[in-house]
Amino acid sequence: MPAAPLIRKLEQFDRISDAERRLLEQAVVRQRAAAKGEDLAREGDRPSESLFLITGFAARYNLVRTGKRQITALHVPGDFVDLHSFLVKRMDHGVMAVTACTVGVVPHEALRVISETQPHLTRLLGVNIAVDAAIHRHWIVTIGRQSALEHAASLLCELFLRLQAVGLTEGHSFKLPLTQAELGDCLGLSTVHVNRVVQELRAEGVIVWRGETVIIEDWPRLQQIAEFDPTFLCLESEPR
């Protein structure tokens, strides 16, 4: 049932009929594994299929001349990592497997058929793209106008809720398989500074982070530090 995470994700947005469910299952022609660190797509590619995560974490990234890297999006199971490539054709960023991943493969041809015959499903895929964009905007705000501490807190809030929505949290804890360097590439910060900010969140008793496990000890306070309003994640199901 490789389509299950995708279906659950789309159900965050609206109810899905059995017929639609079957169509999505048929659209996933195969699944494949990717090793940690592997590129799922590269800048400049013109993919003929789109990928969604079944298990693992992935990141979209861009490299700049100085050798620095900026991660522009983190993806968790259920997320399409390059749905837009169906519409926009050419990848303007790479996608890498942050952990070992399994991905479901949906040919653009299948997406085209859906777009021709399934208006409701097409809208839900559109919501997918629009929510990606909303998350991007949120990142712009936090990079541009929040302190490193606020920004880090914000990313933790976001990830917690997104993982909770796909059933990957336990109470207030979740697996965060990112190095501090990778976190820095998300936040636009140096590794050293990420470390200091994480220390501060720990010292304040807001989070515990050991190994790959983050425990949010004080969720209200974390939200307050981050000034976090989850509206943009669009986690409520309604007719669309």
Added chain:
Amino acid sequence: MPAAPLIRKLEQFDRISDAERRLLEQAVVRQRAAAKGEDLAREGDRPSESLFLITGFAARYNLVRTGKRQITALHVPGDFVDLHSFLVKRMDHGVMAVTACTVGVVPHEALRVISETQPHLTRLLGVNIAVDAAIHRHWIVTIGRQSALEHAASLLCELFLRLQAVGLTEGHSFKLPLTQAELGDCLGLSTVHVNRVVQELRAEGVIVWRGETVIIEDWPRLQQIAEFDPTFLCLESEPR
């Protein structure tokens, strides 16, 4: 012919049939004027129509607790400022008229009819959202990993090409009706620092900026400073 700028914008992505053109014209039920500084939409709104710019500049923005503002997108004639509100329902940001604007009004009901009956047009509207997201990602990269100078240069490159695509440039010059404070809100910089960076671009002979007019004196060098690759703007028409 209030739909004309919208049609031209969509034609950047792909050919549009006469029938599609007529449908778009019908979808624009009216136009309205907005004064400089007026809000076209506010955070938390649930609009029942989407707006595109016919004339003028608009910006999406978010406010943070400290009173700072971050602009997450700039819009020029032809751009929808809140197309995503059709899919995502609730505005997670405000939209303000940076200059006096005229906007075309497209009821969500009309978008729904298009999405039910016009797969090709629906895809082009999807491209619209996807390109917005691509621009967002570009902003994340430039805010996160580029210097203020590079970032400012990058925004000028982006605006020049977007304005050129809708016929609002003359040679290498264009109207940029933004204050340095507003530019700072786009770039995540203070007004003072924006000023210094602009001075530097002037001193290097890369641009002339007097009043509302920017002249790009050395386009290759501006692109080089910004490390600018226009791919993400998706300015090539192809079948979609």
Added chain:
DNA sequence: CGGGTTGTTGAGGTAATTCAAACCGCGTGG
């Protein structure tokens, strides 16, 4: 002509960076 907005400049402060080194946990191979 005057008052508000915008642009410019200077000086001092600070958040984050860079560079460097030490440390830690962990898997691997001798």
Added chain:
DNA sequence: CCACGCGGTTTGAATTACCTCAACAACCCG
């Protein structure tokens, strides 16, 4: 079983890019 190497984390010190505050100049509009 220990030594080693490696990726990741942590700490310190010096540097820097950008910020804040403040004053002033230029401009525009009524």
